[in-house]
Amino acid sequence: MLLxxxxxxxxxxxxxxxQGTNRLECRTCPFEHTITEPVFSRRVYERKEKEDVFGGPGAWDNAQKARVQCPTEACDGHEAAFYQVQIRSADEPMTSFYKCMVCGHRWREN
Known part of the structure; x- marks a missing residue:
């Protein structure tokens, strides 16, 4: 809390x-205020719902598809939606993010 x-x-x-008591003081002018009781402020923030970074639940439906094997052992899916983002320096390759169209598992490849 700023005063x-x-x-x-x-x-x-x-x-x-x-005398050992605390006070609020201004370093610019001679104003001083002795603190006689606890000074605090409590604010409870509501957490936002977790959003899909790619643009919401339906965004993967319009994404490009690729024939790639899902890395999950229990899934035999061979199609995944993907998008690419440059998350490292410009001289590094783009990172591909995948989502299996069968089980929904997500993974990335550099």
Missing amino acids: FCPHCANILTVSRTN
């Missing part, structure tokens, strides 16, 4: 007085 000086609008910092 600001009511006189000059600079950020207040916490310091200790000679």
Whole structure:
């Protein structure tokens, strides 16, 4: 939680007085405020639903298809949707992301 000086609008910092109490002080002007009770702020954030990076649940339906063996041993799928992204430096090859059309398993190849 950030607190600001009511006189000059600079950020207040916490310091200790000679008596051992804490205070908020402005480093620009002579404003001081002794802290007499706990100062805190609690904010609960709602988590967003996890989204598919490629564009949602239906995005894989329109993706290009390739004949490739699914790496999952229990699946005998031979078709996968794929897309390619340059995630490393420009002199490195693109990374291909695959999704098996039979079992839905996802993997990538560099």
